[in-house]
């Protein structure tokens with residue numbers, strides 16, 4: 753995390769003095785963007801840098817489901833299970849992905865390629881059911897579209913692409 757401190761210093765300039773706790777979330781987001789997850793050593797370093805109680809960092813980490821404490825697969829498939837998606841077949845989407853990938857929600861494939869996660873509303877209810885892959889939205893999903901998506905991602909990995 754230490755190499756991010758110059759960026760954190762710039763962020764700090766935007767906040768009045770004494771508002772270090774407001775920096776916990778943006779710093780954690782940046783750490784995750786950099787490492788892929790928030791490691792124990794990042795928490796220790798952030799507490800030391802911001803001079804905030806560790807519990808404050810822990811609270812932010814446990815409240816925001818987008819923040820991760822463990823590494824995940826190269827492709828993070830987040831399947832929405834909230835009401836609009838549920839009414840348009842989210843359970844089937846999740847079950848299909850689970851069967852196809854051979855993992856349960858919350859797990860990563862043994863080769864580290866895919867992590868499947870169930871999430872709450874992704875804010876795209878009008879195009880339910882929705883699955884996010886890393887930062888990209890995939891909407892109006894069907895089993896055929898899921899198969900195509902997963903097969904294309906896996907083929908890209910086999911070909912050595914991104």
Ligand code: FES
Nearest residue numbers: 832834837874876
């Ligand atoms: S309920 Fe799934 S995107 Fe809103």
